Amino acid sequence: MKKLLLSSFTIIFFLVNSFSQIQFKIESPASIAGNVGFTTTADPGVSPAGWTATPDLNDTANAVMDTLMFVEDGSTGLNPQGNPISQEGCFPLINDLTGKIAVIWRNTCQFGLKILYAEQAGARAVIIINREAGLVNMAPGDSGAICTIPAVFVENADGVVIANEMANGPVVAFMGTRYFANNLTINPADVIRPKAASTPAAYAQDNSEYDVQVGSWVVNGGTDSTSAILNAKITFGGTTLYDVPSAPTPLLPGDSAYFALPTFSQASYSPGMYNITYSVDTTGDEFISDNEISQDFHISNTKFSNVTLDTNEEMVLGPYYRPGNALGSVSMCVPFMDPNASRMAAMGVSFAAVCSGCDLSNRYFTTYAHEWGDIFTDLNDPNAAITNINTIGTGEFTFPNDSAYQEVYVPFTDPVNLLDNQRYLFCVNTYDTDIYIGFNDDLDYNQNMNNVYMQPVSCVEDNGTWYLTGFGSDVTAGVSVELTTNLNVQEDELFNIDAYPNPANNVVTIPLKGYSGKGSLNIMDVTGKIISTSTVNVNNLMTVDVTNISNGNYIFDLNLEDGMSTKFNIVISK
Numbered sequence: 001m002k003k004l005l006l007s008s009f010t011i012i013f014f015l016v017n018s019f020s021q022i023q024f025k026i027e028s029p030a031s032i033a034g035n036v037g038f039t040t041t042a043d044p045g046v047s048p049a050g051w052t053a054t055p056d057l058n059d060t061a062n063a064v065m066d067t068l069m070f071v072e073d074g075s076t077g078l079n080p081q082g083n084p085i086s087q088e089g090c091f092p093l094i095n096d097l098t099g100k101i102a103v104i105w106r107n108t109c110q111f112g113l114k115i116l117y118a119e120q121a122g123a124r125a126v127i128i129i130n131r132e133a134g135l136v137n138m139a140p141g142d143s144g145a146i147c148t149i150p151a152v153f154v155e156n157a158d159g160v161v162i163a164n165e166m167a168n169g170p171v172v173a174f175m176g177t178r179y180f181a182n183n184l185t186i187n188p189a190d191v192i193r194p195k196a197a198s199t200p201a202a203y204a205q206d207n208s209e210y211d212v213q214v215g216s217w218v219v220n221g222g223t224d225s226t227s228a229i230l231n232a233k234i235t236f237g238g239t240t241l242y243d244v245p246s247a248p249t250p251l252l253p254g255d256s257a258y259f260a261l262p263t264f265s266q267a268s269y270s271p272g273m274y275n276i277t278y279s280v281d282t283t284g285d286e287f288i289s290d291n292e293i294s295q296d297f298h299i300s301n302t303k304f305s306n307v308t309l310d311t312n313e314e315m316v317l318g319p320y321y322r323p324g325n326a327l328g329s330v331s332m333c334v335p336f337m338d339p340n341a342s343r344m345a346a347m348g349v350s351f352a353a354v355c356s357g358c359d360l361s362n363r364y365f366t367t368y369a370h371e372w373g374d375i376f377t378d379l380n381d382p383n384a385a386i387t388n389i390n391t392i393g394t395g396e397f398t399f400p401n402d403s404a405y406q407e408v409y410v411p412f413t414d415p416v417n418l419l420d421n422q423r424y425l426f427c428v429n430t431y432d433t434d435i436y437i438g439f440n441d442d443l444d445y446n447q448n449m450n451n452v453y454m455q456p457v458s459c460v461e462d463n464g465t466w467y468l469t470g471f472g473s474d475v476t477a478g479v480s481v482e483l484t485t486n487l488n489v490q491e492d493e494l495f496n497i498d499a500y501p502n503p504a505n506n507v508v509t510i511p512l513k514g515y516s517g518k519g520s521l522n523i524m525d526v527t528g529k530i531i532s533t534s535t536v537n538v539n540n541l542m543t544v545d546v547t548n549i550s551n552g553n554y555i556f557d558l559n560l561e562d563g564m565s566t567k568f569n570i571v572i573s574k
Contacts, residue, residue, distance in 0.1 A: 021058075021177050021178070021180070021183065021185075021221055021287060021290070022040060022042075022043055022057045022058060022175075022176065022177055023035060023174060023175065023176065023177070023178065023287075023289075024036050024037075024038040024040075024127075024152045024154070024173065024174070024175045025173065025174045025175075026162065026171065026172070026173050027065065027172040027173060027174050028170075028171070028172045029165065029169070029170075029171065031165070032161055032162065032165050032171070035289050036154055036158050036162075037135065037154065037155065037158065038135070038152040038153060038154050038175075039135050039136065039137050039138060039152065039153045040057060040138075040150065040151065040152045040153070040175075041054045041111075041115070041138055041140070041144070041147070041150060041151045041152075042054045042055055042056060042057040042062070042150035042151070043056070043057060043058065044056055044058070047137065047138070048137050048138065048139055048140065049140075050112075050139070050140030050144045050145055051140050051144050051145070051147065052144075052145050053145060053146060053147060053148045054144075054147055054148065054149065054150055054151070055148070055149075055150055057150055057175065057176045057177055058177055059177065060176065060177050060178065060179060062150065062176055062177075063174065063175065063176025063177060063178065064101065064124050064125040064150065064174070064175050064176055065172065065173070065174040065175075065176075066099060066100055066101050066124055066125070066172065066173070067099075067100055067101065067170050067171065067172055068100065068101050068102075068103050068127065068162070068166055068170075068171045068172070068173055069095070069097055069100040069101070069102060069103065069123075069166075070087045070102075070103045070104075070163075070166065071086075071087055071088075071089040071093050071095065071097065071102050071103070071104050071114075071117070071118055071121070071123075072086050072087065072093060072094050072095040073086050073087075073088070073089055073090060073091040073092065073093050073094060073117070074086060074091065074094045075088070075090070075091065079105065079107050079108075079131075080107075080131075081105070081107070081131050083105045083107075084105075085107075087103075087104065087105050088104065088105050088106075088107045088108065088109065088114070089102070089104040089105075089109075089114040089117050089118060090108060090109035090113065090114065090117075091117070092117055092120065092121075093117050093118065093120070093121040095121065096121060096122055097118060097121040097122045097123040098121075098122030098123075099122065099124065100122070100123055100124065101123065101124060101125045101126070101127060101173055101175075102118035102121070102123035102125070102126045102127070103126075103127045103129065103162070103163070103166070104118065104126060104127070104128045104129070105128075105129050105131065105159075106128050106129060106130050106131045106153075107131055110139070110141030110142060110143065110144075111128060111138040111139060111140065111141060111144065111151070111153075112139075112140045112141040112142060112143035112144030112145075112147055113141060113142070113143045114126070114128060115128075115143070115144070115147045115149065115151045116143040116146065116147050118149070119147060119148060119149045123149060124149060125149050125150050125151060125152075125175055126149065126150070126151035126152075127151070127152055127153075127154060127159075127162070127173070128151060128152070128153045128154070129154055129155075129156060129158075129159025129160070129162070129163065130153065130154065130155045130156045130159065131156060132156055133155060133156055133157065134155055134318070135153060135154070135155050136153060137153075138151065138153050150175060150176075152175055178287075179223055180221065180222045180223070180285075180286040180287050181222050181223050181224045181286065182222045182224055182226060182284045182285050182286050183220070183221040183222035183285060183286055183287045183290075184218060184219070184220060184221070184222070184226065184228050184251075184280040184281065184282075184285055184291060185218070185219040185220075185221045185280075185290045185291070186216050186217070186218055186219075186230070186278055186279075186280055186290065186291065186292070186293055187217065187219070187290075188293055188443075188444040188474075189444040189446035189447065189473065189474065190216055190217035190446070190447055191215075191216040191217075191278050191293050191447060192212075192213050192214060192215050192216065192447050192448060192452050193295060193297075193443060193444075193445055193447070193448050194212045194276065194295075194297040195212070195448070195453055195455075196297075196304060196305065196306055197295075197296075197297050197298065197305050197306050197307055197308045197309065197443065198297065198298035198299075198300045198303045198304060198305040198307075198309050198313070198480065199297075199298070199299055199300065199304065200299075200300055200301065200302065200303065200304055200344060200483050201269065201271045201299050201300065201301055202340070202343045202344050202483075202485060203338050203340055203341075203343065203344075204269045204299050205268065205269075206266075206267060206268055206269075207265035207266055207267060209339075209340065210265075210269060210299075211263050211264060211265035212234070212263065212264040212265075212276065212297075213263055213264075213452055213453075214232045214242075214244070214260075214261040214262065214263060214264055214276075215230075215232075215258065215259055215260040215261050216230055216232075216258075216259055216278050216293075216447075217256055217257070217258050217259070217447075218230055218249075218251070218256060218257055218258075218259055218280055219251075219254075219255075219256040220251035220252065220253055220254065220255050220256070221254070221287075221290075222253060222286070223253050224253060225250065225251065225252050225253060226250070226251055227248045227249065227250050227251070228246075228248070228249050228250075228251050228257065228259075228280055228281065229245050229246055229247075229248050229249075229280065229281045230245070230246040230259035230261070230278065230279075230280055231243070231244065231245040231246070231278070231279050231280075231281075232244055232261050232264075232276065232277070232278050232279075233276070233277045233279075234264050234274060234275065234276045234277075235274065235275050235277075236270065236272060236273070236274045236275075237270075237272060237273075241264070241266065241274075242264045244261050244262055246259045246261060264276075269299045270299065271298075271299045271300060271301050272298070272299060273296055273297075273298055273309075273311060274296065274297050274298065274299065275294060275295070275296050275297075276294070276295055276297065277292060277293070277294040277295075278292065278293045278294075279291055279292040279293075280292075295308065295442075295443065296308055296309070298313065300313060301525065301552070301553075302482055302483055302484065302552060302553050303480050303481070303482065303483070304334075304336060304480065304481040304483060305334065305479075305480035305481070306334055306443075306445075306457050306458060306476050306477075307439075307440040307443075307476050307477075307478050307479075307480065308440060308442055308443065309480070314350075314407050315350065315352070315407055315438070315440065315478045315480055316440055316442065317352050317405070317407075317438035317439065317440055317478045318438075318439065318440060318441050318442065319438075319439050319441055319475065320352075320353070320354045320405075320436035320437060320438050320439065321436055321437065321439050321471060321475065322435065322436050322437065323460060323462040326433065326462050326463060327433060327463065328431065328462075328463035328464070329429060329430075329431055329461065329462075329463055329464065330429065330430055330431070330435075330437075330460075330461065330462060330463075331368070331427040331428065331429045331460065331461035332351070332427065332428055332437045332439075332458075332460060332470075332477040332478075332479055333370075333425045333426060333427035333428075333458070333459040333460070333461070333477060333479060334425075334426050334427075334457075334458065334459075334477055334479040334480070334481065335372070335423060335424065335425055335455070335456045335457070335458075335459055336423070336424045336425075336426060336481060337421065337422065337423045337424065337455075338418075338420070338421075339420055339421050340420060341418035341419060341420050341421070341422060341424075342417070342418055342419055342420050343485065344418060344483040344484060344485060345415040345416055345417045345418060345483065345484055345485075345569075346369055346393065346412065346415065346416040346418060346424075346426065346481055346482070346483055347411055347412060347415055347416075347482045347483060347484050347553055347569060347571060348367065348395055348409055348410050348411035348412050348481075348482050348571070349367045349395070349409075349410055349426050349427075349428060349479055349480065349481055349482065350407050350408065350409045350410070350479070350480045350482065351365075351367075351407070351408065351410075351428040351437060351438060351478055351479050351480075352405055352406060352407045352408065352437070352438035352478060353365070353399075353404070353428075353430075353435055353436065353437055353438065354404040354405055354435075354436050354438075355402075355404065355432075355434055355435055355436075356434045356435075356436060357434065358434055359401075359402030359404065360399040360401075360402050360403055360404055360435075361399055361400070361401050361402050362398060362399065363398065363399050363430075363432060363435065364396070364397070364398045364430075365396070365397045365398075365399075365410070365428055365429065365430050366394060366395070366396055366397075366428075366429045366430075367394065367395040367396075367397065367410045367412070367426075367427065367428050367429070368391055368393065368394055368395075368425070368426070368427045368428075368429060369391070369392050369393030369394075369412060369416045369424060369425075369426055370389040370390065370391055370392070370424060370425040370426075370427065371389065371390040371391075371392050371422065371423075371424060372386065372388070372389055372422075372423035372424055372425050373388035373389065373390060373423075374386060374387055374388050374423070378453075378454035378455060379449060379450075379454045379455065379456065379468070379469070380454060384456075384468060385466075385468060386425070386459060386461075386466035386467075386468055387466075389425060392416055393412040393413070393414065393416035394412060394413055395410040395411055395412045395413060396410070397410040405438070407438075409482065409503065409571070409573060410428075411482075411502060411503065411571060415484070415569055425459060426479055426481045427461070427479065428479055429461075437477065437478065437479075438478035439458075439471075439475045439476060439477055439478050440475070440476045440478055441474060441475045441476075443474075443476060444473055444474040445457045445473045445474075445476065446473040446474065448473075449469065449473050450473075456468050456469060456470075457469075457470070457473070457476055458470035458471070458475070458476045458477040459477070460477070482553060482571070483553070484553040484555065484569055485555070497510065497511075497558075497566050497568045498511065499511070499556070499568055499570060502569075502570055502571060503570075503571040503572065503573035504546055504570055504571070504572050504573070505546075505572075505573070505574050506545065506546060506547045506574075507543050507544065507545060507546065507547075508543070508544045508546055508556075508570055509541055509542070509543050509544075510541070510542040510543070510544065510556075510558070511540065511541055511542075512538055512539065512540060512541070512542055513540045514540075515538050515539075515560065516538055516539060517537075517538050517560065517561050517562070518535060518536070518537060518538065518560075518561050519535075519536050519538050519558060519559055519560040519561055520533065520534070520535055520536065520558075520559045521533070521534050521535075521536045521544065521556065521557070521558050521559075522556075522557040522559075523546075523549065523554050523555070523556055523557075524554065524555045524557060525552060525553075525554060525555075531549070531554075532549065536558075538560060544556075546570075546572055549572050550572070551572055551573055551574055552571075552572060553569065553570075553571055554569070554570050554571075554572060555567055555568070555569060555570075556568050556569075556570055
């Protein structure tokens with residue numbers, strides 16, 4: 001299954017392809033000299049298919065270093081970003097670019113067409129500057145197959161720096177591969193990741209329930225033999241919890257070795273953001289951009305996710321995907337299984353979406369909790385498949401406006417109580433052919449899936465056909481699961497409470513027709529801690545002010561003076 005459309009921005013975590021050692025570097029002037037993050041048309045197996053004639057920049061013979069020059073196609077006016085339309089290069093160029101690296105603003109026409117016109121004007125290579133933050137992988141369009149010069153794509157902030165300096169004098173850049181005598185490399189696909197990017201605290205109470213395996217492959221990409229040391233460091237709230245180097249290991253040129261470090265574990269885990277950083281020694285290393293890989297991961301009170309969360313516990317999303325040529329049902333899913341799953345109940349899922357060439361207003365989505373009945377040990381098990389699913393929870397959501405790229409939360413109609421060691425799929429589903437769902441491409445779970453935990457991380461359904469490993473190990477479906485402590489909240493219910501709105505913002509209304517008098521209301525967080533206790537007057541429509549309660553999942557415990565009681569879940573989202 002192939003990845004198809006990327007969003008209008010894609011966050012690139014690693015600035016260069018580690019193994020290829022392709023660089024895009026400003027050589028001069030010294031004030032802006034240094035490596036710049038990029039994507040390229042000229043890295044086989046990494047750049048999108050269709051750039052069949054562009055030279056492979058992994059080959060040192062194809063490297064380009066020259067002076068930069070903006071294209072000019074004779075158009076008039078400014079684009080919405082305030083840049084000359086003539087420098088978008090959407091028409092045959094009127095300036096001579098012989099022996100130069102062409103610089104082009106991204107905006108309205110295809111990447112391949114821009115590059116072709118620059119090549120026809122004599123350019124040796126092309127730099128395209130994004131119109132907004134982030135990076136995208138350049139699609140070849142109608143002309144990419146006949147372009148024979150390399151091109152790189154840089155984000156707006158870097159491009160503006162380059163453009164401003166070009167106004168002051170010559171700027172020289174290098175793109176391609178150089179030989180380095182000393183160059184150790186670690187690759188995103190070869191480091192061990194935490195099993196999940198966010199694990200609920202209820203499943204990580206001590207080191208018998210939660211730990212992180214640590215290790216990575218290291219490659220000697222230089223021409224000289226060297227000795228390599230891999231270090232891993234884990235921090236929490238500015239405190240270092242783990243800082244372990246490997247023993248020195250000799251590596252011949254082009255050789256690689258796997259470094260296994262001790263498992264990270266703690267007697268207990270505080271909820272919050274952790275960071276794991278892998279690094280290889282840099283003394284004498286001539287290319288340090290591929291020497292370090294860093295990842296944040298969470299112990300969360302409420303969230304399960306295989307996608308990195310930010311400080312607000314919202315997913316970090318970049319590209320937006322759907323299966324190529326999908327015409328029916330499309331589901332993007334996160335799998336889940338835990339030996340202590342019954343401690344919590346699934347309340348709903350979060351996702352983000354974008355509509356290609358349109359907006360999201362009135363677009364309808366369904367969310368699902370599926371019980372996954374296929375029995376298998378890991379991905380190497382021949383029985384590993386998605387053939388037996390039973391839907392046990394649903395939610396519905398219609399976008400009230402065009403909230404493209406914004407994370408939304410969809411509660412299930414009823415909480416889904418989970419079972420220990422049972423596989424689940426939590427999914428967002430659409431039938432619209434122009435809808436793309438958010439993914440994360442900062443993490444590559446290759447090592448986890450193939451050699452360590454060997455469990456699925458992201459699953460995709462395309463018109464009834466399920467793909468166990470989704471779009472591959474390097475892109476993960478942006479679906480997070482909201483969970484709450486399973487208190488069997490309906491066990492002693494007064495009657496079927498349907499409090500609203502849920503999620504709530506400032507006020508929760510509790511319908512209690514037929515009941516009156518006084519009672520007590522306890523509001524508890526997902527750990528069972530009471531955060532609010534009050535005496536209430538019970539009437540047909542009782543209201544509770546939640547203005548001062550933080551966003552999260554809560555259990556409302558209402559006890560009447562006649563001895564009757566009920567518990568129900570409320571999500572507060574402001």
